[in-house]
Every structure is written in structure tokens, then in C-alpha cells.
Amino acid sequence: MPGGPKLLKYFNRLFESGADTLKIRMKIEQHHLSINPYSRSGKLLHEVKTIVMHWVGNAGSSAETNRNFFESRKDGKQGYGSAHYIVGIDGEVIECIPTSEAAWHVGSKSYTVYTRSYLTDGNPNYCTIGIEMCHPRSEGAFTYATLFAACELAGSICEEHHLNPYRDITTHKAIVGWKDCPKHWCENPGELQRFQRKVAGSMGL
Numbered sequence: 058m059p060g061g062p063k064l065l066k067y068f069n070r071l072f073e074s075g076a077d078t079l080k081i082r083m084k085i086e087q088h089h090l091s092i093n094p095y096s097r098s099g100k101l102l103h104e105v106k107t108i109v110m111h112w113v114g115n116a117g118s119s120a121e122t123n124r125n126f127f128e129s130r131k132d133g134k135q136g137y138g139s140a141h142y143i144v145g146i147d148g149e150v151i152e153c154i155p156t157s158e159a160a161w162h163v164g165s166k167s168y169t170v171y172t173r174s175y176l177t178d179g180n181p182n183y184c185t186i187g188i189e190m191c192h193p194r195s196e197g198a199f200t201y202a203t204l205f206a207a208c209e210l211a212g213s214i215c216e217e218h219h220l221n222p223y224r225d226i227t228t229h230k231a232i233v234g235w236k237d238c239p240k241h242w243c244e245n246p247g248e249l250q251r252f253q254r255k256v257a258g259s260m261g262l
């Protein structure tokens with residue numbers, strides 16, 4: 058997907074105008090991580106119950122930079138962590154891990170009541186798909202290009218796995234309780250609901 062301020066303006070207008078049925082031809086670039094214990098174990102997902110939305114937390118970084126950071130973890134010196142997808146500031150999408158496999162995006166010592174009662178009493182990494190979103194500034198608000206592409210991406214995952222966007226799209230915070238991710242959505246809870254509505258709209262619901 059091409060970037061630039063012109064496209065950003067276009068997305069901005071579309072997102073605000075509620076042009077839900079307009080399908081942007083979202084291009085997913087597959088740039089898979091190497092198999093390694095720290096970011097891509099190769100272990101399979103047991104099922105797909107929920108999509109978990111994240112912010113990258115590194116203001117101004119690109120999707121490719123974040124993908125390469127996950128890749129750099131393979132030597133084991135930078136801990137565990139990854140996600141299936143990263144959506145960039147201009148709406149570019151990189152698939153880091155095939156959705157048949159688990160990513161390490163919601164690992165925690167403890168989980169919320171929601172996770173334990175509704176998702177799993179085991180490790181939610183095995184029943185969730187993780188989408189990271191890049192952001193231009195440290196306060197964490199997303200560009201409309203990012204939101205639009207993430208919306209399209211989440212909609213296609215919902216369709217493939219028969220998920221309900223109102224019920225089955227959530228945040229990292231809702232899974233683990235302690236992590237303010239995505240920061241801007243934690244501080245503005247209406248943002249998740251708005252995103253869910255947009256995804257539902259993009260699916261024609």
C-alpha cells in the first residue's frame with residue numbers, strides 16, 4: 058500500500074465519513090520471522106478465539122523496523138515477544154508469523170478474569186491472533202491509515218475464523234490486566250468500540 062500525506066488525508070476522510078463498505082485493497086507483505094524459540098516457535102495455534110490489538114510503543118518506528126526487532130530476538134538476548142501482524146503508520150501491513158502458528162504477544166504470569174473465564178485457563182497465545190499498530194508519537198494515537206488497514210485486516214480475520222468483531226476483538230490490557238496496551242485505547246476506551254464498529258461495518262454487519 059503506498060504511503061504519503063495525500064493517502065493519509067484520504068484515509069482520514071474515509072474513516073470519518075463512515076465509508077464502511079469501501080474495500081481498500083490492503084496489501085499484506087509476508088516477511089516471516091525465522092523459526093526460533095523467542096519470537097517464532099513454529100508451534101501451532103489450537104484455535105482462533107480472539108484478535109488482540111497492540112501498540113508497538115516505539116514512536117515513529119515503521120512496521121519493517123518492528124518486524125526486524127522481532128527477528129533480532131532469535132539469539133535470545135532480548136527476551137520473548139512477537140505478533141502475527143504489524144500495521145505501519147502509512148497503512149502498510151507485514152505478516153511476521155502465519156496465523157496457523159502461535160505468536161508471543163500476550164504472555165503473562167497472570168491473566169484477567171475475562172481471559173480465564175472466557176478464553177482459556179492455559180496460555181492465551183495459543184488461541185489469539187496479535188496485531189501490532191505503529192504510531193507517530195509517544196502519546197500513542199494511531200493514524201487513520203493505520204486504523205483503516207488494521208480494520209480491513211481484522212475484518213478479514215473475523216471472516217475467516219467466524220469471529221464477531223464486537224465480542225472477539227480486544228486489547229492486550231483486557232487479556233493481562235496490567236499492561237497499558239494500546240496506550241491510547243486504554244486512556245480512551247471509546248476507541249476500541251469505535252474500531253469494533255468499523256470492522257463490523259467493513260464486514261457488512
Ligand SMILES: [Zn+2]
Nearest residue numbers: 111112229238
Ligand atoms: Zn501489547
